Amino acid sequence: MTDEIRQLIKDFGRLPVDVDTLASNADLYQAGMSSHASVNLMLAIEDHFDVEFPDRMLTRGVFESVDAIAAALAELGIKVPV
Amino acid sequence: MSHELDGDRAFLDSIIKVADEIARPHADSVDRDARFPSESLAALRAERALSAGIGSELGGGGVSLSAIARACFELGRRCGSTAMVFAMHHIQVATISRHAADSPWLEQYLAAVAADQRLVASVTTELGTGGDMGRSIAPLTTAGDGTSCTFEKQAPVISYGAQADDLFVTLRRSPDAEQNDQVVAVVQNGQFTLEQTGTWDPLGMRGTCSPGFVVRGQIVPEQALSAPFAQIMAESMHPITHILWSHLWLGIATDAFDRARAFVRAATKGKSDDAPPPVAVRLSHLMSELSLLRAAVDSGLAEFVEASAQPGREQLLTMTSTLRFNNLKIATSEQAPRVCQGAMGVCGIMGFKNDSPFSVGRHLRDTMSASLMIANERIHQTNASLLLIAKDV
Incomplete structure (x- = not known):
């Protein structure tokens, strides 16, 4: 399912680099993800996994890497095998 | 707590005195001539107001952010330009104070701000970023041996740039970093040069003296704040x-x-x-x-x-x-x-x-x-x- 996350990052993160070249703990913002792209990514993740991130989880850190996104989904009860 | 409140009260009394006796009578000439409010700043330095928000262990006044905010209000009632210079300086100093905990260099720097009443200007806007402070173009370039870094930034506006002692500069982390991968660094007097690129004859806030500059500087890596x-x-x-x-x-x-x-x-x-x-x-x-x-x-x-x-x-x-x-x-x-x-x-x-x-x-x-x-x-x-x-x- 991290593949699903990576695909969403590919579609919505607007990264200047290939997502597949990034480690799962690589910082997506440092890789060039803009604030607006990160919002689009959050919306896409909510849609795709049918969850809602509460406001307290809407921080930069929660969406900064594939691992961080998987951990956030896990917190909401979505199991993401690594 | 009551000690802290007493400190806030004494600080505000001194600010109101400067505001009434110095800032108010000079406000019109500062505005008319678009000149730096040097009388007010001298008086604020004499009251040690430029280090009011720095902890007392570093030689500052140790007052609360609420008191600094109140001081901005009181100065604003008499001279908007003085208040803006004071506010911008304290934004920089408060930011450094809140993120200096693990940095001996930054703590020493704050002690120097208190000892010498150094005035800090910010260099956050940059040509080509469309006013987005979350992006930087000019990179911090580290020399081969890693002991010094250089930069050159095109700033369309630096408020009181020519009057400040030190600068607080946002930069791209390195020449190969993305634009949103930034650092912010303190650059001290003697470590930078300013080349003015524009004039200053605006509608208001005329005493902030905020033309454009090209800033060139050389620092050591410790001068960049380590927090993201x-x-x-x-x-x-x-x-x-x-x-x-x-x-x-x-x-x-x-x-x-x-x-x-x-x-x-x-x-x-x-x-x-x-x-x-x-x-x-x-x-x-x-x-x-x-x-x-x-x-x-x-x-x-x-x-x-x-x-x-x-x-x-x-x-x-x-x-x-x-x-x-x-x-x-x-x-x-x-x-x-x-x-x-x-x-x-x-x-x-x-x-x-x-x-x-x-x-x-x-x-x-x-x-x-x-x-x-x-x-x-x-x-x-x-x-x-x-x-x-x-x-x-």
Whole structure:
């Protein structure tokens, strides 16, 4: 399912680099993800996994890497095998 | 606690004295000549006000951020430019203080600010970024042996750049970093040169002396704050900027209101009518507008103080918090000139004339800068994006 996350990052993160070249703990913002792209990514993740991130989880850190996104989904009860 | 409050009180008393005795009498000439408020800054230095927010263990005054905000308000009531210089300096100093904990270099630097009353200017805007502080083009380039770094930044505006001792500069982390991968560094007098690129003859805030410059500097790596820039922005720079700015805008608007009140009082003196005259009713409408502004300013500060006291300051890292302080900025930057214009409506030609005791032209012009400093349209763009995902705003 991290593949699903990576695909969403590919579609919505607007990264200047290939997502597949990034480690799962690589910082997506440092890789060039803009604030607006990160919002689009959050919306896409909510849609795709049918969850809602509460406001307290809407921080930069929660969406900064594939691992961080998987951990956030896990917190909401979505199991993401690594 | 009471000791801290005593410190705040003594500090504010000294600020009000400087504001009344120095800032007020020079405000018109600072505005007319677009010159730096050097008399006010000398007096603030003499009161050690430039280090008021630095901890007493480092030689500072150890006053609260609430007291600094209140000082911005009091200075704003007498001279908007003095208040803006004071506010911007304290935004830098508070940001460094809140993120210096694990850095001996930065702690020593803060001690030097206190000892020498050094004035710090910010170099955050850059040509080519469209006013987006979250992006930098100029990189910090580390020399081969890693002991020194250089940069060259094209700044369209540096407030009191030529008068500052030191600079607080945002940069791209390295030549191969993305534009949103930033650091912020303290650059000291003697480590940088400024080449002025423009003139300074603006509508308002004329004493801030903010032309463009090319800044070239050389520093050691320890001069960059180690915390991630996004965290520094979210926890400190962004909210503190809007809190201190909004306090000084409230100060300017309050003085405009006070002048309108003095005008109405003078206009109704000696009359024995049944009801207050129309101009007095107009003043009452204006008070409602001023109250809205004050409420926004007060609640913004209260929320920040509360969120800062939480362990890990986690609330400040949320998008809701970004929206909150963006809205403080938008609301107060639009409301302050509205109050000043209302004051001019009350005072009429006496408010329009520059040489009348009821003049509010400077107030109106100074507060008209508010919506441009980090342009409101750019903030709306950020908010529009965040509103798509935020739930409980």
